Amino acid sequence: MVERRPVLTFFSHLILLAGLAVIVFPVFLTFIGSTQTAQQIATSNPLSLRPGGNFWESYTLALFGGKTYSGSTIAPVAPMLWVSLVSALTISLGKIAISLLSAFAIVYFRFPARNLVFWMIFVTLMLPVEVRIGPTYEVVSDLGMLNSYAGLTVPLIASATATFLFRQFFLTVPDELVEAARMDGAGPMRFFFDVLLPLSRTSIAALFVIQFIYGWNQYLWPLLVTTSEDMYPVVLGIKRAIFGEVYVEWNVVMATAILAMLPPALVVTLMQRWFVKGLVDTEK
Incomplete structure (x- = not known):
């Protein structure tokens, strides 16, 4: 017979939820950053937790490369x-x-x-x-x-x-x-x-x-x-995107990180x- 312990069950689930939050929150923050512009990320302190309107632009730049508004050249991640x-x-x-x-x-x-x-x-x-x-x-x-x-x-x-x-x-x-x-x-x-x-x-x-x-x-x-x-x-691509340019396009870097996480x-x-x-x- 399985003994029921509501208090122990509550605290065990609480610990699991806390661990899940520690793991998921950085990924969530990375996704939020990938939907914003580089200027919004640079000027907002702290970073907004609401999705921005730059989703398609960030992921298109990350996948296929191109020039950004600041003049930086993004290498394609595809x-x-x-x-x-x-x-x-x-x-x-x-x-x-x-x-x-x-x-x-x-x-x-x-x-x-x-x-x-x-x-x-x-x-x-x-x-x-x-x-x-x-x-x-x-x-x-x-x-x-x-x-x-x-x-x-x-x-x-x-x-x-x-x-x-x-x-x-x-x-x-x-x-x-x-x-x-x-x-x-x-x-x-x-x-x-x-x-x-x-x-x-x-x-x-x-x-x-x-x-x-x-x-x-x-x-x-x-x-x-x-x-x-x-x-x-792609792992080297993330490193290149961070250290290869004078002005880091953090929205593209975060979009690249999300794309790199998807296959595994x-x-x-x-x-x-x-x-x-x-x-x-x-x-x-």
Whole structure:
């Protein structure tokens, strides 16, 4: 029987609402600023919480670029959104594919030093990004991959974390399934595609959401490997809009920030059920 505690329920909901307000209010303020003009934002103290009448102008400038009333030139964000989308999809799908295959090989194939190979992969988690980023940049530069999608994505598609998670899941798969597949004449790859992949779909969905957001929010690596504006992701576009002009068009910057939040928010919203199930589902 569930015990009812109205006071405890009230305070727990109050804390949740307070946390929600802390998270949502900056986003709401950013949206309000994107609907106003740069002059209104600069002169109003504090910023008005009512939407302005500059919604279409701000988002049109952010998406397609152009000149503002102050004479500033705004770079279009639409190509940057495309670069971020391609990079995030490539990184997330590449991480999942490589991690699935590497975990499959470590668990189901017998070869010398199998556990040593796994721990060598796992130890890479202990290396800070700053330690690896210099040698990685040198390799990418020597291969002529600067200012390219390959340079933005290939060095980031290996994931020790995803390999570890898939390995732990594969270890929970009953040996009877392996024996049944072998008796039916299924080879290793047939077993992988027909048995393991369907069983892993919730874990794949959860990892896809995490890795998509990881790829979308990349800043340091694109800052190093891209010098051409054609290959800037949207995160660099926001930084360029703030520090690239003498007079900052804050309404366009805030519109760009809202546009940059939409794809990850859409992915999380559409895959929320699979994401939560992949994190908490214990029925393996």
